[in-house]
Amino acid sequence: MHQNTYPQSFAWGAATSAYQIEGAWAADGKGESIWDAFCRRESVTFAGHDGRIACDHYRRSEEDVGLMREIGLNAYRFSIAWPRILPDGTGAINSRGLDFYDRLVDALLAAGIQPWATLYHWDLPLTLCHRGGWLNAESPQWFADYTQAVVTRLGDRVRHWITLNEPQCFIGLGLLNGLHAPGLKLDWPDVLRAGHHALLAHGRAVQVLRAAGGDRFKIGWAPVGGARVPATNSPADIAAARQAMFAITERSIWATTWWADPVMLGRYPEDGLRIFGAAASAHSEEEMRIISTPVDFYGTNVYSAQIVAAGPDGCPRQIPPPPGVPMNMYYWPVLFDALHWCVRFLHERYGKPVVVTENGTSSMDWVNADGRVQDPQRIDYLRRQLQGLASAMQAGVPVEGFFVWSLLDNFEWHEGYRQRFGLIHVDFETGRRTLKDSALWYRDFISGKSR
Numbered sequence: 001m002h003q004n005t006y007p008q009s010f011a012w013g014a015a016t017s018a019y020q021i022e023g024a025w026a027a028d029g030k031g032e033s034i035w036d037a038f039c040r041r042e043s044v045t046f047a048g049h050d051g052r053i054a055c056d057h058y059r060r061s062e063e064d065v066g067l068m069r070e071i072g073l074n075a076y077r078f079s080i081a082w083p084r085i086l087p088d089g090t091g092a093i094n095s096r097g098l099d100f101y102d103r104l105v106d107a108l109l110a111a112g113i114q115p116w117a118t119l120y121h122w123d124l125p126l127t128l129c130h131r132g133g134w135l136n137a138e139s140p141q142w143f144a145d146y147t148q149a150v151v152t153r154l155g156d157r158v159r160h161w162i163t164l165n166e167p168q169c170f171i172g173l174g175l176l177n178g179l180h181a182p183g184l185k186l187d188w189p190d191v192l193r194a195g196h197h198a199l200l201a202h203g204r205a206v207q208v209l210r211a212a213g214g215d216r217f218k219i220g221w222a223p224v225g226g227a228r229v230p231a232t233n234s235p236a237d238i239a240a241a242r243q244a245m246f247a248i249t250e251r252s253i254w255a256t257t258w259w260a261d262p263v264m265l266g267r268y269p270e271d272g273l274r275i276f277g278a279a280a281s282a283h284s285e286e287e288m289r290i291i292s293t294p295v296d297f298y299g300t301n302v303y304s305a306q307i308v309a310a311g312p313d314g315c316p317r318q319i320p321p322p323p324g325v326p327m328n329m330y331y332w333p334v335l336f337d338a339l340h341w342c343v344r345f346l347h348e349r350y351g352k353p354v355v356v357t358e359n360g361t362s363s364m365d366w367v368n369a370d371g372r373v374q375d376p377q378r379i380d381y382l383r384r385q386l387q388g389l390a391s392a393m394q395a396g397v398p399v400e401g402f403f404v405w406s407l408l409d410n411f412e413w414h415e416g417y418r419q420r421f422g423l424i425h426v427d428f429e430t431g432r433r434t435l436k437d438s439a440l441w442y443r444d445f446i447s448g449k450s451r
């Protein structure tokens, strides 16, 4: 791979989120989140797992920053737990909650690692859920106030900001099919209304951040990638994959353009408006202006993809993955060119620099008798996705960073601890960390030794 593909400023990172790693669920004045409450319900997570302790990162953050340094990361994407900052969601600020992130940011900077802060990775304060959560028209204002509290404390040192992580998931899995907190199964119009408020919250947060940091800040978001890959490299299949990635043909909360067109283009897509019908109609121009407040980069979380070919009429046709296709532990097909096509198509449509805010795979890793954790499939996965990324960059796509999901094995939501996505193995009984072979491989890749 060409050494100069990656600009000097390229962010080589790993990502995590607060509820998945921090633990310390009631420490230092933290309020409860919807995930704290959801995990108390029976049979909602694998074997009743929860994030009360998780990786205990809240108490081990220094050690974890040391491990990031060992890997050679120059960027770390973490999320801030809203209920640590505002235990009731709004109102009084809990400075002890901010202190934690303050210390983390200082430790990162001292280690030469740029902090990339995500404001919302799904742990809504429970009190706000009781007030309707994202269904409440005040929710964008709540989010703007929370953003203000965070940026006032951290904005002198944090330059990279991500507003929402995967709105498709916290709205779709949380409010439509009930798999995630708060476990609701709302009607379609309510789901779309909540989604609209989440997009407004994103826009309001961008405004707050921009007012605080101007051009010094790099602001983006991190929706689900929604990748489509062409079945072959023929122009017809490539065109079909592109078309499929940005088309809405059915009522699906996963439709990329439903979320991304408002943010990047300032309008909901026509096909979505038609198919979603009356449920989707009430959006003022002023709201769309807020939602589309300019961002600096398009963050994308990519794991898998759908394969698309051109049908006899040229229209996109989804092709089932071939039998025996590699899979992760979710049984998501592993398609090695997913990242390549995803960043290419996103850049073509939205014209912004792209940051891969999440990419990785889960596998059944354990610590061998000799103390090593061998995870060859993660190494192969990352190497091949990165090859695809490099060739997209060589084709002209400006990519500014790459974040492995995840730094640590962690609480994988309803799947509990049975999915291991980390570069670092965590023994959840002792908290002991072990760098997996993939972490050592990533270290060599970052330093240029194994490219």
Ligand code: IFM
Binding pocket: 017, 020, 166, 301, 358, 405, 412, 421
């Ligand atoms: O663990 C999640 C993360 O919280 C959001 N993106 C996908 C990851 C793997 O499922």
